[in-house]
Every structure is written in C-alpha cells, then in structure tokens.
Amino acid sequence: xxxxxxxxxxxxxxxxxxxxxxxxxxxxxxxxxxxxxxxxxxxxxxxxxxxxxxxxxxxxxxxxxxxxxxxxxxxxxxxxxxxxxxx
Amino acid sequence: xxxxxxxxxxxxxxxxxxxxxxxxxxxxxxxxxxxxxxxxxxxxxxxxxxxxxxxxxxxxxxxxxxxxxxxxxxxxxxxxxxxxxxxxxxxxxxxxxxxxxxxxxxxxxxxxxxxxxxxxxxxxxxxxxxxxxxxxxxxxxxxxxxxxxxxxxxxxxxxxxxxxxxxxxxxxxxxxxxxxxxxxxxxxxxxxxxxxxxxxxxxxxxxxxxxxxxxxxxxxxxxxxxxxxxxxxxxxxxxxxxxxxxxxxxxxxxxxxxxxxxxxxxxxxxxxxxxxxxxxxxxxxx
Numbered sequence: 001x002x003x004x005x006x007x008x009x010x011x012x013x014x015x016x017x018x019x020x021x022x023x024x025x026x027x028x029x030x031x032x033x034x035x036x037x038x039x040x041x042x043x044x045x046x047x048x049x050x051x052x053x054x055x056x057x058x059x060x061x062x063x064x065x066x067x068x069x070x071x072x073x074x075x076x077x078x079x080x081x082x083x084x085x086x087x
Numbered sequence: 088x089x090x091x092x093x094x095x096x097x098x099x100x101x102x103x104x105x106x107x108x109x110x111x112x113x114x115x116x117x118x119x120x121x122x123x124x125x126x127x128x129x130x131x132x133x134x135x136x137x138x139x140x141x142x143x144x145x146x147x148x149x150x151x152x153x154x155x156x157x158x159x160x161x162x163x164x165x166x167x168x169x170x171x172x173x174x175x176x177x178x179x180x181x182x183x184x185x186x187x188x189x190x191x192x193x194x195x196x197x198x199x200x201x202x203x204x205x206x207x208x209x210x211x212x213x214x215x216x217x218x219x220x221x222x223x224x225x226x227x228x229x230x231x232x233x234x235x236x237x238x239x240x241x242x243x244x245x246x247x248x249x250x251x252x253x254x255x256x257x258x259x260x261x262x263x264x265x266x267x268x269x270x271x272x273x274x275x276x277x278x279x280x281x282x283x284x285x286x287x288x289x290x291x292x293x294x295x296x297x298x299x300x301x302x303x304x305x306x307x308x309x310x311x312x313x314x315x316x317x318x319x320x321x322x323x324x325x326x327x328x329x330x331x332x333x334x335x336x337x338x339x340x341x342x343x344x345x346x347x348x349x350x351x352x353x354x355x356x357x358x359x360x361x362x363x364x365x366x367x368x369x370x371x372x373x
Binding site: 008011040042044071080 | 125128129131132133135136139233234237290291292293294295300303304307310311314
C-alpha cells in the first residue's frame, strides 16, 4: 500500500497547499474524518475547523478551513474549501 | 512670431497629455499582471468543482434539486452584465454594453420577459440614461474582485431561478484571449447544461447523499463561474486600457512630431522674412 497521498487544498482564489501527506484529519459536515493513504473513493461536505495534515517530513500542519467539499480518489485528496486561514 | 508661439504652446500641452497617458499605460500594465495572476490562481478551484459536479450528475437528480431543473420553455430570463467602473479603456465597455443589448433584444424578440442586473458603473450609467428598468446593480467591485462579490451578484438570481421565477440566466462578460484581445461574450449560467461526459459516482462513498451534496455544491459552482468571469473581466479591462493608452501615447508622439515640424517651419519663415526686410531696407538706402 502506498504510504503517501497527494493533497491539494484549494480556495476559489488560489491553491493554498499542494504536496504529499501521510495522513490527515478533516472537519466534515457531520464530524471528523481521518484519511490515510489507500482510502476508498470518498466525497464529503466540509464543516469548519482545523484541517490537520501530517506532511511527508512528519511535520504537522494545520489549516483553519470552513465550508466546501473534499474528494478522495486513488490516493489524491482534493480539498475545495470556501475559506482557508493558515494557522 | 505669434503663430510660432501658438504652436509651441500646443506642443507643450500635447507633451503633458502624453505624460499622463504613458503613466496610465504603465499603471494598467502592472495591474494587468496582477489581474492575470488572479485569473490563473482561480482556475484550479473552478475546474475541480466543475469536474466534481459533472461526476455527480446521476440520473433523476433534475427532479430532486430545484437548481438543476431544465425549464421546458423560457418565460423569464435574467441578463447579468459585468462592466468596468472606469473608462479610458477603448471600446471595452461599449462592446460589453452592445453584447448585452443584443442579447436582451434577442430574448425580447422571442417573447421572453427580461430583467437586467449590472455590475460596474459604466454599464449602469448607460442603461440608466436609456431609462431601462434595472433589477439590481453594484458599483462596489474593484480591481481585485472577491468570491464574496461574485456571491452577492449571483445570489438573488440563483434564488429566483430556484423558486421558478426565472428560467434562464445569462452572463455577459469579457473573454480574456490576450491582453490585446478581450471580446465580449455571453454564457448561459442557468439552467446548468447536462454534459455528455458525465461520470457516475457509484464507486464513491458519498456523504451526505448526492442530492443534498449537489444542493450544496451547485451554489458554490455558480459563484465560482461568476467569480471567474469577474476576474477575467478585471484583467480584460486592464488589458484594454493598456492598449488604449499605448495608442494614445503613440498618437501624441506623432502629433508632437508634426507640430514640431510646423513650429520649425514657422520660425524659419519668420527668420527668412526678417532677412528679406533687412536686405530690402539696406537696398533702399543705397
């Protein structure tokens, strides 16, 4: 199983983050969702809260996001957020 | 000498004008650069969202979500016109206004009721002067449009479409082909046209159920379409302004050349005449 997945965090205005991630925890509309490499195709609405990402180097990054959708497909995670605050 | 001095004054005035147009050209160039960056930055989001939406077009969704309805006939349509707040950009605004008028006339000729929504001072002034009823207008959108601006524009029209008061929404804005070419264009925003390349989402775990998800994604998609048009329009405006100011600067340069030539000729004529007078006076003394 692949140990990394490609993550893109995009807002209407720009691409906020693009890179590899080991795992992430996202605030979905109905609760927290954890995504690991090899996750099944998945589509969900997002609520608001921190999007926590374990990046390739093992460093933990968090983005404050609110609203939007997340799509997971063949190890590619696309977060389309209405708003992202770097934190 | 009177005529020569007159020409000299004109040269000075044209030179000042050229200074202004050149500065405006430079400002437009730098604003264009930033506007183009914004345009490029806005692309990934709307592309991804558009693709997502297409993949969600499961059969039967039309009945389930009011925003996806496909009206059998168009009784009432809205035209959303985006123009600039400022002039000095050649035919940019005039082109957009003409495009919108053509569309309105075309719709009215087909017996469709129309309503007009305008963003930008130039379009607003024109249609207000013509005495046309304007459903809504804003002049608050600046050089750097935000998604909130787009949301504010589309929200009322979207609600009317959803409630069934409107059957179609057209967006008139400038297409940014290049900095030199920004032709006006009309696109159908609502109803959302079904695509042939729809891909099913059966393989996906979808949460919440697709109908609800589409209901949330569609408004965002519409906003991003309008946002993109706003950003493109802003870039087009700067491009058109740069082109207009460049030709104004060039024309001023040519004018200065011609005026300088006629100034020199007038001065030379003056000198020649003075010499002739002196020679004539000397000859009379002999």
